[in-house]
Amino acid sequence: MAGLNRQILLKSRPEGAASLDNFELTETPTPEPGEGEVLMRILYLSLDPYMRGRMSAAKSYANPADIGQPMVGGTVGEIVKSRNPKYSVGDIVLGYGGWQEYALSNGAGLRKLDPTAAPVSTALGVLGMPGMTAYVGLLEIGQPKPGETVVVAAASGAVGSVVGQIAKIKGCHAVGIAGDTEKCRFVTGELGFDACVDHRAPDFAKLLEAACPEGIDVYFENVGGAVQQTAWPLLNEFARIPVCGLIAQYNATTPMPGPDMFSVLRKRLLVRGFIVSDFASKQADFLRDVGEWVRTGRLKYREDIVDGLEKAPTSFIGMLQGKNFGKTLVRIAST
Amino acid sequence: MAGLNRQILLKSRPEGAASLDNFELTETPTPEPGEGEVLMRILYLSLDPYMRGRMSAAKSYANPADIGQPMVGGTVGEIVKSRNPKYSVGDIVLGYGGWQEYALSNGAGLRKLDPTAAPVSTALGVLGMPGMTAYVGLLEIGQPKPGETVVVAAASGAVGSVVGQIAKIKGCHAVGIAGDTEKCRFVTGELGFDACVDHRAPDFAKLLEAACPEGIDVYFENVGGAVQQTAWPLLNEFARIPVCGLIAQYNATTPMPGPDMFSVLRKRLLVRGFIVSDFASKQADFLRDVGEWVRTGRLKYREDIVDGLEKAPTSFIGMLQGKNFGKTLVRIAST
Numbered sequence: 001m002a003g004l005n006r007q008i009l010l011k012s013r014p015e016g017a018a019s020l021d022n023f024e025l026t027e028t029p030t031p032e033p034g035e036g037e038v039l040m041r042i043l044y045l046s047l048d049p050y051m052r053g054r055m056s057a058a059k060s061y062a063n064p065a066d067i068g069q070p071m072v073g074g075t076v077g078e079i080v081k082s083r084n085p086k087y088s089v090g091d092i093v094l095g096y097g098g099w100q101e102y103a104l105s106n107g108a109g110l111r112k113l114d115p116t117a118a119p120v121s122t123a124l125g126v127l128g129m130p131g132m133t134a135y136v137g138l139l140e141i142g143q144p145k146p147g148e149t150v151v152v153a154a155a156s157g158a159v160g161s162v163v164g165q166i167a168k169i170k171g172c173h174a175v176g177i178a179g180d181t182e183k184c185r186f187v188t189g190e191l192g193f194d195a196c197v198d199h200r201a202p203d204f205a206k207l208l209e210a211a212c213p214e215g216i217d218v219y220f221e222n223v224g225g226a227v228q229q230t231a232w233p234l235l236n237e238f239a240r241i242p243v244c245g246l247i248a249q250y251n252a253t254t255p256m257p258g259p260d261m262f263s264v265l266r267k268r269l270l271v272r273g274f275i276v277s278d279f280a281s282k283q284a285d286f287l288r289d290v291g292e293w294v295r296t297g298r299l300k301y302r303e304d305i306v307d308g309l310e311k312a313p314t315s316f317i318g319m320l321q322g323k324n325f326g327k328t329l330v331r332i333a334s335t
Numbered sequence: 336m337a338g339l340n341r342q343i344l345l346k347s348r349p350e351g352a353a354s355l356d357n358f359e360l361t362e363t364p365t366p367e368p369g370e371g372e373v374l375m376r377i378l379y380l381s382l383d384p385y386m387r388g389r390m391s392a393a394k395s396y397a398n399p400a401d402i403g404q405p406m407v408g409g410t411v412g413e414i415v416k417s418r419n420p421k422y423s424v425g426d427i428v429l430g431y432g433g434w435q436e437y438a439l440s441n442g443a444g445l446r447k448l449d450p451t452a453a454p455v456s457t458a459l460g461v462l463g464m465p466g467m468t469a470y471v472g473l474l475e476i477g478q479p480k481p482g483e484t485v486v487v488a489a490a491s492g493a494v495g496s497v498v499g500q501i502a503k504i505k506g507c508h509a510v511g512i513a514g515d516t517e518k519c520r521f522v523t524g525e526l527g528f529d530a531c532v533d534h535r536a537p538d539f540a541k542l543l544e545a546a547c548p549e550g551i552d553v554y555f556e557n558v559g560g561a562v563q564q565t566a567w568p569l570l571n572e573f574a575r576i577p578v579c580g581l582i583a584q585y586n587a588t589t590p591m592p593g594p595d596m597f598s599v600l601r602k603r604l605l606v607r608g609f610i611v612s613d614f615a616s617k618q619a620d621f622l623r624d625v626g627e628w629v630r631t632g633r634l635k636y637r638e639d640i641v642d643g644l645e646k647a648p649t650s651f652i653g654m655l656q657g658k659n660f661g662k663t664l665v666r667i668a669s670t
Contacts, residue, residue, distance in 0.1 A: 060601045061572070061603070224596055243596060256595065257595070258593035258594050258596045258599070260592070260593055261584070261608075264593070264607075265578050265581060266395045270606075271605075271606040272603070273596075273600040273601070273602065273605075
């Protein structure tokens with residue numbers, strides 16, 4: 001296990017859109033675990049929109065990533081050296097190893113995975129942070145009732161696909177928004193949403209209105225920007241808006257004004273920002289429910305996998321532009 | 336009881352600020368109650384900010400007032416004729432009689448008052464709609480915890496004064512915002528808020544920040560506009576913002592942009608619009624709790640009373656400009 005550890009460092013912070021210049025591929029000696037530590041060989045790296053926030057210096061719910069350090073990120077890895085009695089060589093673990101081939105951990109925050117229960121990559125997607133984000137945001141904040149209309153953008157993505165499918169399981173009218181017709185076909189044909197609207201269509205506003213004949217009761221906010229402005233007037237009285245992400249605004253260099261507060265007052269809207277860790281107590285419920293829905297085929301998922309750590313920056317930037325189709329993953333090694 | 340009924344009609348809808356031209360004083364014969372109806376002689380008319388919304392044609396949570404009809408409004412009146420077995424001549428009732436000296440009612444929505452329990456005018460203020468608005472907005476949406484900071488504008492007014500005093504009763508740090516130093520003195524000296532800041536002070540933002548050394552956990556929104564923009568950056572993570580009114584924006588002819596949604600996401604804010612009737616099931620709790628607090632002197636109130644129906648338009652416009660000092664009432668007759 002001597003040898004080199006390839007890493008992708010955060011080289012600089014973006015001004016506006018993230019670019020390849022913000023990243024740097026480097027090699028360092030593979031580290032040795034100290035007392036109580038393990039060394040993970042990373043199999044899958046998750047690429048998620050929240051990482052764009054970490055690249056900025058602005059204060060947020062988590063500290064910014066450090067310049068000159070490997071970019072942060074969730075990973076599935078195999079334990080290859082262990083000086084921690086809780087983990088053995090060969091264990092597959094969910095962790096936060098970052099954009100590199102090998103990572104140390106003191107064991108805190110690791111979770112052992114059972115490779116016979118589900119493909120281990122799902123621990124980064126439908127059965128991981130994105131899936132749980134969808135589950136708690138929709139059910140805890142959105143509180144969907146049978147017959148209500150739930151709208152979600154990035155509907156073929158890791159979070160949106162789960163939001164709409166749970167909405168269907170709960171008896172709602174599920175409407176997706178996606179970036180091209182192929183994705184929309186997948187969202188209705190494979191995922192079973194009632195409708196999906198292409199936000200690049202020139203008559204997007206009309207199409208969305210037609211897809212929501214009874215208005216919108218839950219608008220699961222993961223994009224912001226023009227999609228938000230189009231959905232907002234369709235909100236019904238007492239609609240709920242879980243605010244999970246604003247990917248369309250992440251590159252903005254000046255703040256975008258939010259929706260008119262009069263609509264919040266007149267329609268008695270509930271708008272609530274959240275991150276998945278705010279609902280950590282729901283993890284067992286999530287794993288039980290979504291685990292069963294995935295096993296029984298009621299809830300489908302799609303992964304968009306590229307091979308090789310060096311592809312991570314291009315894949316990440318593409319995801320921010322909506323070029324991914326499903327949960328974005330980098331396969332760094334195989335078991 | 337023959338004779339004339341003076342009324343103030345909505346003559347025209349305002350463009351921008353409401354003006355005296357929008358109202359018209361008229362006289363019509365006092366009506367006779369039909370079968371099942373009562374005739375009320377109105378003692379007190381309540382003037383409230385929501386009425387500005389009713390003057391506009393825009394769709395809201397209630398229908399607009401009709402041009403050429405008496406302006407709508409809550410009233411305390413005395414039954415002077417009754418053809419409804421539930422009400423006797425001499426009963427004092429809370430109702431929705433509007434801007435006039437006499438009003439008919441079929442009894443729906445009337446509530447008998449006990450003049451020995453509290454001054455009957457309080458049924459339009461601290462023990463009525465404004466008091467209950469404060470009670471449900473703060474407790475049901477704001478969810479204040481001991482030691483947290485609660486901020487409310489229009490702090491000497493009918494709603495704000497109750498918000499801050501309940502916040503104190505619940506063990507919070509209560510900070511008011513008001514429009515002059517005399518009001519601020521009343522808010523801290525009489526009502527017992529911990530601090531009160533004059534929003535007309537040139538260094539308002541600094542003063543508010545100094546009054547909230549631990550940030551803001553509940554911002555009870557009843558004004559919007561510049562006060563909202565000043566309070567917003569002081570919000571703590573997981574702050575709650577009950578949206579009850581936007582009086583500073585009611586005269587705006589173009590929508591004002593709302594707060595940046597990034598703050599909602601990053602700080603995981605909860606923003607929720609409401610009107611008091613959304614929480615009708617809490618009325619018994621409200622009357623029990625606030626009734627006791629008023630009786631025992633823990634919760635104080637102040638009324639700003641003008642005499643004579645003809646004064647209602649001037650008083651109403653003044654209230655929208657913050658010229659009132661306490662709950663705004665028009666005394667139309669005495670028992």
